[in-house]
Amino acid sequence: MPNLLILHSSGRTNRSVTRALTAQFRDQWQASFPDGGVTERDLVAEACEFVNEAWVAAAFTEEPNRTARMQQVLQVSDGLVDELMAADHVVIGAPLYNFAMPAALKAYFDQIVRVGRTFAFDAEQENPYTPLLPNTPLTVITSAGDGALLPGGALYELNCLEPHLKILASFIGLAEPVFIRVGYDEYQDERHVNSKARAAEALAKHFTHLLERATQPGCAVC
Numbered sequence: 745m746p747n748l749l750i751l752h753s754s755g756r757t758n759r760s761v762t763r764a765l766t767a768q769f770r771d772q773w774q775a776s777f778p779d780g781g782v783t784e785r786d787l788v789a790e791a792c793e794f795v796n797e798a799w800v801a802a803a804f805t806e807e808p809n810r811t812a813r814m815q816q817v818l819q820v821s822d823g824l825v826d827e828l829m830a831a832d833h834v835v836i837g838a839p840l841y842n843f844a845m846p847a848a849l850k851a852y853f854d855q856i857v858r859v860g861r862t863f864a865f866d867a868e869q870e871n872p873y874t875p876l877l878p879n880t881p882l883t884v885i886t887s888a889g890d891g892a893l894l895p896g897g898a899l900y901e902l903n904c905l906e907p908h909l910k911i912l913a914s915f916i917g918l919a920e921p922v923f924i925r926v927g928y929d930e931y932q933d934e935r936h937v938n939s940k941a942r943a944a945e946a947l948a949k950h951f952t953h954l955l956e957r958a959t960q961p962g963c964a965v966c
């Protein structure tokens with residue numbers, strides 16, 4: 745049965761817009777696939793370590809040449825990669841923090857973007873990089889304090905979160921992300937209420953579309 749992996753990166757818990765919407769996706773998933781798996785990884789409650797000297801040395805040593813100590817250093821990273829590889833769909837809750845992704849989410853990507861595991865490198869090729877995930881579908885739920893940082897907004901060019909996530913996804917073999925966006929969280933006015941309502945509706949439609957695709961043979965969604 746299909747496996748869903750949800751990654752949370754909001755520092756907030758109860759008041760988090762992204763966590764509320766990822767919960768909506770999870771509930772729809774569980775209703776549609778009662779026997780499916782759901783893994784929720786809270787990247788704030790259980791933060792990934794920053795990569796350091798020992799990690800880099802281990803990750804860039806080919807597997808057969810790794811010492812027992814190197815294998816141990818990569819244990820958490822390997823577990824995170826295994827978890828990601830086992831997912832049929834990935835949902836990321838990604839608030840906009842200082843024009844980019846939260847540090848907790850970047851620390852996760854630093855752990856799972858791994859040569860030989862999530863991408864292959866061949867210096868002989870014109871493009872030396874090959875993604876190793878099987879184009880796993882990705883939904884990104886994002887929220888910003890301002891509305892002008894969303895597509896069509898006057899400050900969208902300052903939004904480094906979306907282009908960065910797109911690059912990372914294609915680099916390791918996650919599919920082009922579908923973004924569900926909320927704006928105006930700082931304002932807490934009607935624009936915010938409307939933006940949340942539109943996002944909830946867009947997310948429900950997106951899920952219905954995924955389900956329709958899931959009934960097609962050979963579908964990668966689930």
Ligand SMILES: Cc1cc2nc3c(=O)[nH]c(=O)nc-3n(C[C@H](O)[C@H](O)[C@H](O)COP(=O)(O)O)c2cc1C
Pocket residue numbers: 754755756759760761762763839840841842843844887888889890891893929930
């Ligand atoms: C540390 C921090 C940095 C933030 N930086 C930005 C920003 O650069 N631009 C913006 O529009 N909102 C910014 N915000 C507001 C959040 O994007 C907004 O509150 C969002 O709803 C947070 O997601 P959450 O509701 O899931 O916690 C920031 C909030 C925090 C806590």
